[in-house]
Amino acid sequence: MGFLVGSVGQQVIVEARRPVVFVRAEDAPSGEVAGREIVVGQQGDPEDSAAALEFAFAAAAARGATLRAVRAWALPPMFAYSPDTLRLMDEAGGLEPYEQKSLSDALAPLRERYPQVRVVEHVEMGSAGQVLLSVSGTAQLLIVGRRARRSAVGARIGSVAHGVLxxxxxxxxxxxxD
Structure with a gap:
């Protein structure tokens, strides 16, 4: 069972300058979500997901919920990583430790600002959308970032936001x- 987000809903997401929350009528009332995690996706460099992480930490703090920060990764295409990135991965001990360090680095400043929020770091190989969906089955809220892509045929949201919606x-x- 998922959302059916039509063109109007997607256009709202593309144009919104603030977070947009989609809630289905059959979602559990607020009393039934106690103890359930808030899940947030982290991608790229810390600044790439700073807004989503800030929103997630604030939501977890307000609800007294555990925050599960998720970073999905895939094996890089042969020449996708620069020599500098490959050197950093080698220094980190390989791809998965590199991704774990990237997640930890992105979370560090927010952990200091929100010491009351319990954080579970989750790094998993796979597509971001599939990994987020796999851990969100019992979540009270799933948070993703959005960078609108604009083209001659109109703006659209990215595949991860589209898939989880x-x-x-x-x-x-x-x-x-953005």
Whole structure:
């Protein structure tokens, strides 16, 4: 069971300068979400997901919830990484430790500002959308960032935001970061 987000809903997400939260009518009332995690996706460099992480930490603090920060990764195409990135990965001990360090680095400043929020770091190989959906089944809220892509045929949201909006079993917050 997922959202059916039509062109109007997607256009709202593309144009919004603030987070947009999609909630289905059949989502659990607020009393039934106690103890359930808030899940947030982290990607790229710390500044790439700073807005989504800030929103997630604030939401977790307000609800007294655990925050699960998720970073999905895939094996790089043969020449996709620069020599500098390959050197950093080698120094980190390989791809997965490199991705774990990237997630930890992105979370560090927010952990200092929100010491009351319990954080679970989750690094997994796979597509970002699939990994987020796999851990959000019992979440009270799933948070993803959004960078609108504009073209001659109109603006559109990215594949991760699109996928979780259509398939998540919980409310989804889409946070702009462009």
């Amino acid at each position: 259509h398939h998540a079993d919980c409310p989804v917050a889409v946070v702009p970061h």
